[in-house]
Amino acid sequence: MNINEDLKAYLDGELDVIRADEVRLAIEASPDYQQEVEMLKKITHSFQSLKDATVPTQTESMITVLGPVSVPKKMPKKRKNWLLVPVGAVGVILFVAAIFPVFTQAKQASKKTEAMSAEYRARIAGESAGATSTPSADADMAKVETSRPGPANEADMRYRSKAAPPSGSETAPPLDLNRDIIRNGALGIKVEKVAEASIGAVNIAKGLGGYVENSNFDSSNSYSSTATVTLRVPSKQFDAAMVKLRGLGEILSESTSGEDVTGQVVDAEARLKTLRAQEYSYIEILKTTRRTGEVLAVRDRLYSVRQEIEQITAQRDSLKRMSSMSTITTTFVQKVVLEDESKSDKGWGSETFASAVNGLKAVGQFIGQMLIFVFVYSPIWIPLAGIAFWINRRSKRTDD
Template sequence: MDAVPVKDNNSNRKILLFIAGVVVLYVALNLYKSFFGVSLRSFSIPSTTPSYKYSDIGTASLSAPSGYSPEMSLESSVQDSSGTRMVVQTSNLSLLVKDVKDSGDKVLGYTKENGGYMVSTSFNRPTESPYATITIRVPSEKFEDALNYFRSLAIKVANENIQGSDVTDQYEDIEEHLATLTKTKTRLEAIMDMTNDVSEIIRVQKEIISLQTQIDSLIGRKQAIEEEVAMTKITVYLSTDELSLPYTPDEKFRPNVVFKLAVRSLLGTFKGIGEMLIWVAVYSLIWIPAIIIYKLVKKWRMKNKLHNKN
């Protein structure tokens, strides 16, 4: 008669070991994901000195050329006939701020007041460590003024990057191709005016329509380049937590940052365990009755076996 409680104790022990194993496995997986899933860039607090990079199409990032001034106006570069190179500039700023929402509103307000416009905006995690990504375009002649204003909003400029792409050759190729197509279209229109052959007129009209389609496409590309040159794109990253900002660290390892990441991982693990326990509690309406039925059936079967033996 003592065999029944022994087996029940073994069964209960197995269930407890299984639950403990699931919890330990969950914690281990969460720690692994939190620690090894973090990029190396998160293990350092960057230097406050902004880094400037300029690059041409088809080349790697280069340091600023001698004699270059960020205050050069890109508006004049649209006039390529004067010999000025056409350069499309983009900039990324990572700013540590006190209030993400307020700073974001100031960035958008400044942009609108100075003839620019918003491309996209995103505000995330308002109740934890908020951060925002705002992409705008401002007139190229106000590019440097805009950067100075955005820097003034920050407690610290975690990272700054400026890139330039020379599109002069691309722009000139479009203009030459556009001129060739326009001349060809004019000649075909003259031929169509001189002929009375209906089949010839239809054939020439098809050629003219095809040429006009190509001309419209090239005009669109040309206007897009002029827009990019005249309106500089700036992407501003805002956060109250420097670890949330994208940047390239000068050093690969800093213990204080690792400690912060470990604490966050631990809190995340506790949060995950809490959520898991809530799910388990909700589904207890299913698994508790299932365990009770299993126990009752098992106990009934054991009693039947003992009764049959006796």
């Protein structure tokens, strides 16, 4: 066998042991083969340089094209980038440096508020003890205004409201440290029977201590009826209610939202305390005032303060109520069940009969159409037929 033909296969390791040995010996014996082998090696090694064409990266898009399946995505290789360590350290230092003044300010604000409230308590106590040097209502109000919370800085609010003075016999209710969040949810559910699903939703709400706020049933569409049920459930039961409602059918849409009103509630409570302190102050002033003009002015002030107290109380209660009960709007849509003709329970006999009747109808329709055509075109064909008849008859007579 020709050694030359097997040189390439020998270099590629594709020969069996015996043949490879033969070829090896032949190469060792012949300088020509050795030169040939060197050239082949050179060409083979040169091919390595052709392997590295740049490929446009499309692997991710390719995987996307393959469809929404549980594709094991290639995890990016973690590169140890030591440069990140000092950068991270600097970032942490900057973050702490940025945060620290905020804490300092908060503590200072707390101390300041406590000092102001102590002063305020002393003033109120002095006033309630009937101090002779009673300041005017306006001046007093101005001082009270200084302790009113400003824009809703929640941390500040909590400090302020904790530091706010107890007004008379009314003790301040302990602040609820839980967040007041108004939670809303909306579900679109496809169900077999809308009415049953609606009743199920109502039962779920009642079972969790809630109630139905609103319900609406629409069956104007002959194929699919819908119902919308607005449920109110206790906020703590919101998640449980959502889970149970999801079980009523096939979920078409779902959304949840939440609004944190803790700051607003705290703000309202702080303002109420301040206003009640004002109210108390005016009452005390009213007791000591004797001039009619001053009495009227103080009463006017007292009236407006009480009005404001009512408004804020209502606002706070509303927020509390809204946050204590979540709203879930559930829309039920009936599944449209189309009759599957292939699975029709009619037998083959009745189907054949129906088909034959349809065929007969078609034939009758065709004949009727033909008759109408003949009638409509009669002004054309009757004279022609008459002429043809006349010609035919005359030719017969001539023959006779």
